[in-house]
Amino acid sequence: MSIPTLALNNGRALPAIGFGTYNLRGEPGAAAVASAITTGYRLLDTALNYENEGAVGDGIRASGVDREDIIVTSKLPGRFHGHKETFVGFEESRALLGLDYVDLYLIHWPLPKVGKYLDTWRAMIELRDQGLVRSIGVSNFTIEQLTRLADETGVVPAVNQVELHPRFPQAELRAFHTEHGIVTESWSPLGNRSEITAEPVITRIAADHGVTATQAVLRWHVQLGAIPIPKSANPARQRENIDLFSFELDDAEVSAISALESGRLWGGDPDTHEEF
Ligand code: NAP
Numbered sequence: 001m002s003i004p005t006l007a008l009n010n011g012r013a014l015p016a017i018g019f020g021t022y023n024l025r026g027e028p029g030a031a032a033v034a035s036a037i038t039t040g041y042r043l044l045d046t047a048l049n050y051e052n053e054g055a056v057g058d059g060i061r062a063s064g065v066d067r068e069d070i071i072v073t074s075k076l077p078g079r080f081h082g083h084k085e086t087f088v089g090f091e092e093s094r095a096l097l098g099l100d101y102v103d104l105y106l107i108h109w110p111l112p113k114v115g116k117y118l119d120t121w122r123a124m125i126e127l128r129d130q131g132l133v134r135s136i137g138v139s140n141f142t143i144e145q146l147t148r149l150a151d152e153t154g155v156v157p158a159v160n161q162v163e164l165h166p167r168f169p170q171a172e173l174r175a176f177h178t179e180h181g182i183v184t185e186s187w188s189p190l191g192n193r194s195e196i197t198a199e200p201v202i203t204r205i206a207a208d209h210g211v212t213a214t215q216a217v218l219r220w221h222v223q224l225g226a227i228p229i230p231k232s233a234n235p236a237r238q239r240e241n242i243d244l245f246s247f248e249l250d251d252a253e254v255s256a257i258s259a260l261e262s263g264r265l266w267g268g269d270p271d272t273h274e275e276f
Helices: 026-039 053-063 083-097 117-129 143-153 171-180 200-209 213-224 235-242 251-258
Strands: 005-007 013-015 043-045 071-076 102-107 133-139 159-163 183-187 226-228
Touching (some): 026 053, 102 117, 102 159, 117 143, 133 143, 133 183, 171 183, 200 213, 213 226
Parallel strands (some): 071 102, 133 159
């Protein structure tokens, strides 16, 4: 299977679809990660706060695929915001993963009330310069927060991973990302067990293309230029979710799915949400 790639602002690239691992833990988690890799996923998404980096590392080793061919993403949680703390949090992730380097390292949430995301970003730049991290980015950052990072440090995040699904297409933020060379990743791309894939608009479009509703939604992300990172513990659904590159939605279909917008599903407003 040939998966297109999206160029990052540092000369590297990411595949157009990745694999989410929230709630995949222990031996079943490692088996699900190994299965995803053998199915064809090369971009993995984890975080210190998912408490599964050990399982992700084990899944990579069990897959038989070269580590160099896999792009591992992890995220720094709020309790490690701050310059010195960032190195401590990173080393914890690196040890749990059992890897020499992390491909893509993100600040998990901006926590503006804590007020340390800028110091944290400066430490992320050092991690990159030391070769411990290949690409650095953020998650759940607003236009204002992204602008502040770039203005204060001159380093634009390679990626901003945000809530994005048909209920919350994030048009304004995506346009800003495009303008500034930031790649968008979509978390909860399927709306995480919400009823999105039962929407008649989506089931009709899926039927017209002979694909599943889930595939129609994931293809919509691809055509928006955002990288979806669906999670599935099930090998058959993992295969379904990556099989997106032999059909194409037309502009009207993309717009019809975007018109399902109603707002965030989980209340994770980056200006107020706090998790540590
Ligand atoms: P999601 O990927 O939108 O949805 C996952 C749910 O959909 C699971 O219950 C899964 O069940 C089901 N599913 C997957 N494929 C399916 C298919 N083809 N047909 C029917 N059901 C299907 O939700 P998510 O896990 O919240 O988001 C994806 C990833 O984004 C996470 O795993 C995590 O890596 C990341 N994330 C990041 C943040 C952040 O703050 N940066 C926040 C939330 C999530 P099965 O496993 O049983 O298939």
